[in-house]
Amino acid sequence: FNSIQEYKLNPEKFLGRPKLPKYKDKEGRHLVIYTAQAVSKTSLKMGKIKLSGLNFSLPTKVKQENLNQVRIVPKSDCYVIEVIYEEKELKTEETTEKIAAIDLGVNNLIGLTSNQLGFRPILVNGRPLKSLNQFYNQKKASLQKQLPSGKYWSNRLSRLTRKRQQKINDYYHQVSNYLVKTLLDLSIDTLVIGKNKNWKNQVNLGKINNQNFTSIPHNNLIEKISYKCKLKGIKVVEREESYTSIASFLDSDEIPIYAEEIEGAEIKFSGVRLKRGLYRSKSGKIINADVNASYNILRKAFPKAFAEGIERCVVHPRLVTPTKQKMKGSA
Template identity: 45%
Template sequence: MHLVERHLVKQDDPRFAVLDTAAFASKNLYNQANYQIRQTYTQEDKYLSYVEVFHRVKGMECYKALPAKVANSILILLHKNWISFFEAKKAYQEDPSRFTGRPTLPKYKDKIKGRNILIYDKQALGKRAFKKTAKLIPSGLPIEIDTCVAEFWQIAQVRVVPCSDGYMIEVVYEQQEEQGQADVDPALVAAIDVGVNVLAALTSNKPGFVPRVLSGKPIKSLNQGYNKQRAQAQSRLSREKRLTSRQLDRRTTKRNRRVEHYLHTASRRIIDLLVEESIGTLVIGKNPLWKQEVSMGKRNNQSFVQIPHARFIDQLTYKAKLVGIRVILAEESYTSKASFLDRDPIPTYRADQTNPAVFSGKRIARSWYRAKDGQIIHADVNGSYNILRKSSSDLSQLGRGVGGSCSSPQAAGRLNG
């Protein structure tokens, strides 16, 4: 499994100028190669392959300004972007409903402000220098990169990614999954329902397991503050006939990093809990296009879309695999509307269905769901149990002895956002 170690190089870092010059050169090569492809495609309806583009640009200054391996990696990246465009175009023609808009050609990067990623594979890193100093030295760059990776064979590549306040150096390395296998039982299954006010509601078929809820309010509050600042900045920028500013970019970057940190902490807390409970299977509810088609009211929609649940699910997935927990992504339609306590059947949503599904209970407040007999259950816990129930083929033991804990789930601990 590939993991990523990140190092932020800010503008006051001595390494910044070197990285900025290289990223600018990377942009020049990317734009020139993209120009060659676009012109041929729009005028001759022909796509230039990676090899054809290489032969066209290999004698140009933009190619010679970078080490050959780095320059080739930029051409490969551009080639992948075009392949993705063609695949998206084909899929759009087959079913436009899967997209929010028509796929567009890969764009040019800004001539002055534009910067492009730099990719250094293992062959473009100094193996001898690493063995002597335990630091990585990218080819053609007079800089050293500290890393926690112990062995050079683990290194896959180093990426230098432009961001609003500097450059993010990403060390991609190999981590063997069997190294950290925990003592877990695959027959014990947990389920997660992700949301806004409750980022994750966790339930399990393990007897005596007390459901946990992990708050999403810190992220929601962070987004609200950011949205207010962004609205004020955009109002000022519109009067100045500008689209963005460095200040707005810095605020966006800061917001993104704080959200990323919170999600990492939350996902780590959940995986540690599963290991502690010896739970070996994790089911996560997810629907296709749930962010595009969600209808929760304007205010809730904005909060839901701005919380990167897909990123949260990715973090849960790779951390679970590292300790030997199997992850299943399950379809979750109607799990929040069906009554777990009444064992309502849970159908799968279809756009062409004529008869609306009818359920025994209903949600009576933001956090509570009332069953047919009047029992109260936490609404997110109800949804999580239904995800567990919908994904399971053996429901005979599911839910025994959970009545009290469903109405009063435990918080999964306080996290600092």
């Protein structure tokens, strides 16, 4: 009821009118949490996790002093055992000099740039995820057509959905590991991630592009990148990225922050975005649009990051795919 009162006073804070929570299914499945005290210390010393009341154990590399808790999480058609442990973070640098930025997308999952002279931008291939989602949507539609009238879900659909999520999660770990390793090799102390508030709800890229963009869980990737960076002492900054894709980096266009008072106002930039992921500057130079956006995210967060000029900035990227393993799903 407090939420409804707050909604009436400040509706802009909510995505919609708050609803009363539903009752839990009495025959449903629920999260089970085991504290460290409920885990066999003898088994931990042998490199195994043995939970109180269960007659099986699991191999682990977690040390007894680092173990926090173990959770049994119900998923669509299975249970997942999560081991929560503490790991010491490296101290982050107080200075912000060596900076990198990423722009998140679909065909190019990540566009990575840096203010380090001579660094060649990197585009991380997003087509494996796009292909996986297309397969999933087609297979899901096919299976749903086979369901009897009045039924909307089945065990095969649960299995298909779980496998899709596992493949996405695996690819995200590959991508985030590759990204953090690259940042460490460059001695980067700060990473800027472009992200707008409610970007999935307000995106307007056309029907097909909207479906592709919203079906890729970018927040999941951001979380993986963020915690892995923090463990290695790299500071992570999230920056709103309005107008970064249409402003010209090569022409040093000023990049405003989107706000209601300038909505509908005419804002002009030096360059123009072309089809097929290209951007043309005022001088006619054509660069990759995702690289242009990533550079703009960087200088929007740190306007003095290119104090020595942008003349030596490399704008021709290289495409990488962190893993070549087969991404096609199966039912």
